[in-house]
Amino acid sequence: MNEEKKEYSQLTKGTFLIASPEIESGIFHRSVILLCDHNLSGSLGLIINKDIDFEVGENIIELEDLSNPNVELRAGGPTQMNQMLVLHDNAIEHSTSIVEGLSLGGDLEFLQEALLDSEGPKIRLLFGYSTWAAGQLEKEFLNGQWFVCKGCARHVFETDVENIWREVLKEMGGRFASLSMIPDDLSLN
Numbered sequence: 754m755n756e757e758k759k760e761y762s763q764l765t766k767g768t769f770l771i772a773s774p775e776i777e778s779g780i781f782h783r784s785v786i787l788l789c790d791h792n793l794s795g796s797l798g799l800i801i802n803k804d805i806d807f808e809v810g811e812n813i814i815e816l817e818d819l820s821n822p823n824v825e826l827r828a829g830g831p832t833q834m835n836q837m838l839v840l841h842d843n844a845i846e847h848s849t850s851i852v853e854g855l856s857l858g859g860d861l862e863f864l865q866e867a868l869l870d871s872e873g874p875k876i877r878l879l880f881g882y883s884t885w886a887a888g889q890l891e892k893e894f895l896n897g898q899w900f901v902c903k904g905c906a907r908h909v910f911e912t913d914v915e916n917i918w919r920e921v922l923k924e925m926g927g928r929f930a931s932l933s934m935i936p937d938d939l940s941l942n
Contacts, residue, residue: 763901764791764890767852769908770798771900771921774935780831783918783937786883787840787904789849789857796885799829799838799857801909802917805880821873827914829879839864840877842906854906875910900929 770786786798805828829838839859841848847863848856859867867873885893893899902925912920922933 763903764788764796764894766790767904769902769904769921770890770894771902771918771925771929773898773900774932776898780828781883785908785917785921786830787851787855787909789851789882791890793887795887796890798883799827799840799879800883801827801840801877801879802914803828804914820869820871821867821876822871823873823875823910824868825877825914827877827879828881830881830883832882832884834881836881838879838882840879840909841867842875842910843867852904852906855904855909877909900925 766788768788770784770788772781772784772786776782776784780800780803783802784800785802786800788796788798790797805826828834838857840851841856841859842854843859843863844850844856845859845863847860848858850856864876867876890899894901900922902921908917908921919933922929
């Protein structure tokens with residue numbers, strides 16, 4: 754099986770989409786996306802390595818009232834940026850397991866308790882999400898816009914947000930490790 758077909762078959766729930774250096778601007782520049790759903794109807798993913806660049810309204814979440822030190826906010830994608838999605842390390846009712854140690858969703862009671870628990874679960878609150886119509890993600894992949902590798906909870910919860918893109922590429926090895934060394938500003942090269 755050739756390498757391109759092997760990678761293409763990895764477009765499944767729980768994989769990381771890593772932006773190629775060809776994506777030079779916008780929210781997808783150097784993004785790592787956790788693919789949460791991929792089927793014949795389309796795809797849905799959450800960017801895991803972009804800090805939010807807007808103020809979160811206090812009616813959504815009051816940051817000063819958080820007791821859980823394991824909570825971080827991210828921009829999940831360009832669609833519905835006023836909608837909050839929750840990634841966490843608990844397998845609970847009303848959530849969907851994405852990969853081992855990483856679930857999406859939960860009910861309001863879980864979220865309220867987790868945010869106020871000083872020893873609570875690891876949580877990423879993501880504002881917005883990324884979607885692709887049927888066949889769109891496959892086309893972008895075949896055009897070289899995305900690389901694919903197995904997703905993991907470690908990069909979502911433990912890797913510094915600024916380093917996720919580089920670290921994932923390094924771990925992929927070979928030509929991908931070389932790409933991880935490309936400076937963000939090519940004039941520095």
